[in-house]
Amino acid sequence: MLEKKVCMVGAPGVGKTSLVRRFVESVFSERYHSTIGVKVDKKVVAVDGRELGLVLWDLEGADELTPLSLAYFRGAAGYLLVVDGTRATTLEAARELRDATEAQLGSLPHLVLLNKTDLPDAWAVGDGAILAGAGADVRRTSAKTGSGVEEAFLALGARLLG
Amino acid sequence: MTETTPTSPPPTTHRGAADEDLALLRRLLVTPEQAEVDALRLRLDDPRIHARDVSGVLAEAIVLRAREDDELQRALQPIFARTLRLAIQEDPALVADALYPVLGPAIRKAVAHALRDLVQSLNRILSRAFSIRAIRWRWEAWRSGRSFAEVVLAHTLLYRVEQVFLIHADTGLVLQHVAAPDVPTEDPSLVAGMLTAIQDFVRDSFGAGERETLDEFEVGELVVWIARGPEAVIAAVIRGTPLPIVRTTLEEQLERVHLTHREALQAFDGDASAFADTGASLEDCLLVEVGDRSPGGGA
Numbered sequence: 001m002l003e004k005k006v007c008m009v010g011a012p013g014v015g016k017t018s019l020v021r022r023f024v025e026s027v028f029s030e031r032y033h034s035t036i037g038v039k040v041d042k043k044v045v046a047v048d049g050r051e052l053g054l055v056l057w058d059l060e061g062a063d064e065l066t067p068l069s070l071a072y073f074r075g076a077a078g079y080l081l082v083v084d085g086t087r088a089t090t091l092e093a094a095r096e097l098r099d100a101t102e103a104q105l106g107s108l109p110h111l112v113l114l115n116k117t118d119l120p121d122a123w124a125v126g127d128g129a130i131l132a133g134a135g136a137d138v139r140r141t142s143a144k145t146g147s148g149v150e151e152a153f154l155a156l157g158a159r160l161l162g
Numbered sequence: 163m164t165e166t167t168p169t170s171p172p173p174t175t176h177r178g179a180a181d182e183d184l185a186l187l188r189r190l191l192v193t194p195e196q197a198e199v200d201a202l203r204l205r206l207d208d209p210r211i212h213a214r215d216v217s218g219v220l221a222e223a224i225v226l227r228a229r230e231d232d233e234l235q236r237a238l239q240p241i242f243a244r245t246l247r248l249a250i251q252e253d254p255a256l257v258a259d260a261l262y263p264v265l266g267p268a269i270r271k272a273v274a275h276a277l278r279d280l281v282q283s284l285n286r287i288l289s290r291a292f293s294i295r296a297i298r299w300r301w302e303a304w305r306s307g308r309s310f311a312e313v314v315l316a317h318t319l320l321y322r323v324e325q326v327f328l329i330h331a332d333t334g335l336v337l338q339h340v341a342a343p344d345v346p347t348e349d350p351s352l353v354a355g356m357l358t359a360i361q362d363f364v365r366d367s368f369g370a371g372e373r374e375t376l377d378e379f380e381v382g383e384l385v386v387w388i389a390r391g392p393e394a395v396i397a398a399v400i401r402g403t404p405l406p407i408v409r410t411t412l413e414e415q416l417e418r419v420h421l422t423h424r425e426a427l428q429a430f431d432g433d434a435s436a437f438a439d440t441g442a443s444l445e446d447c448l449l450v451e452v453g454d455r456s457p458g459g460g461a
């Protein structure tokens with residue numbers, strides 16, 4: 001079976017771990033356990049009738065690219081850049097992360113996820129237009145309700161095979 | 163007799179006509195050759211054509227000359243030496259990677275030689291201790307209702323390599339995985355990923371260079387031994403206290419894989435099917451050793 005390494009990146013607390021848990025185990029928890037280092041998970045998806053193993057590296061949250069996160073990034077085929085839709089600063093962090101990553105590793109397939117879309121009253125990032133440049137695919141997700149989560153991982157999977 | 167050598171040159175008109183005729187005659191006679199001569203001159207003048215011509219016979223020429231004497235080798239030797247030095251200066255990793263499968267065995271052979279005597283004397287001590295305690299173990303087996311073999315194994319299992327992972331160095335994806343019988347296993351992809359992440363972490367945290375990495379650590383009652391090559395990593399999950407032979411074997415098999423699968427390793431894009439045939443190499447690493455775990459004291 002084909003396997004691809006995919007990184008989850010973004011500022012602390014934006015919901016990277018929650019998105020992975022929703023996608024892999026179909027569960028959600030309100031409790032916040034900040035990730036230390038990295039946690040590796042895997043889910044097999046079907047893309048165009050082909051099996052693809054997504055090996056998900058859920059990195060610890062960071063506002064900027066550290067040497068460590070760069071080391072974790074090595075060998076990734078693509079990544080999901082996660083923003084907390086209720087905190088505008090995480091949008092800015094995402095942009096810096098992406099710029100730094102592309103400067104170091106070149107352009108990789110990625111999607112931008114504006115997460116926590118189940119909290120519309122607290123929404124603070126609009127449509128995330130500053131990340132939409134360069135043809136990036138910007139979507140809304142909620143790890144809590146599951147809205148848009150599976151679709152996002154599948155869309156990245158399709159990009160990795162296409 | 164009147165026709166003597168003319169004292170005065172012939173009339174110029176005459177001579178001019180003769181020259182023209184001659185030129186015409188030459189053209190008629192030698193035009194085909196002329197074309198060939200021109201082409202030849204071009205060949206000699208144009209270094210590119212020249213090079214192409216020489217390239218056609220270069221290999222044969224070298225073979226011929228090498229058969230006669232070793233002048234050629236002597237001429238090329240300093241050039242090779244200089245080229246190699248330059249290549250190493252420019253990119254040491256490139257040369258190290260290329261030499262990796264060759265150098266490993268040579269170094270190991272030297273070390274193994276030094277260790278052999280030590281190992282032999284150790285073996286002798288172990289086997290003697292084994293026979294003295296055998297009686298006690300029979301007694302223990304009888305008393306506890308377990309089989310003698312079970313008791314012996316419990317006392318004497320030095321180590322057992324339970325799982326071996328072949329991991330792509332760059333992506334941390336698993337290329338091949340084998341396990342000893344009856345060993346419960348996790349999804350190898352996850353283990354391979356975490357092992358790689360741990361290495362990344364250690365390298366970053368302790369500021370170690372690209373080539374220095376964690377090569378063993380403990381997880382509960384298991385130890386993990388890791389051997390790294392330029393393109394792939396072998397990790398063994400071991401119960402007990404492994405002997406150095408385990409590391410040697412891991413390194414040997416890793417070099418083998420680099421030798422036999424170099425291109426597949428470099429081109430790896432997530433499809434591990436090219437590594438299906440490395441299973442036998444990994445199984446060679448599933449070593450088990452029994453002996454006396456505690457030669458001095460009780461169990």
Ligand SMILES: Nc1nc2c(ncn2[C@@H]2O[C@H](COP(=O)(O)OP(=O)(O)OP(=O)(O)O)[C@@H](O)[C@H]2O)c(=O)[nH]1
Nearest residue numbers: 012013014015016017018030032035061116143144
């Ligand atoms: N309402 C809501 N809460 C969410 C959602 N996703 C995550 N959370 C909450 O946000 C908090 C942080 O979630 P995590 O998934 O741990 O965030 P993270 O990005 O992995 O954090 P770090 O590992 O520290 O970088 C937790 O309390 C989650 O319950 C969401 O879609 N909606």
Ligand SMILES: [Mg+2]
Nearest residue numbers: 016017034035
């Ligand atoms: Mg997390």
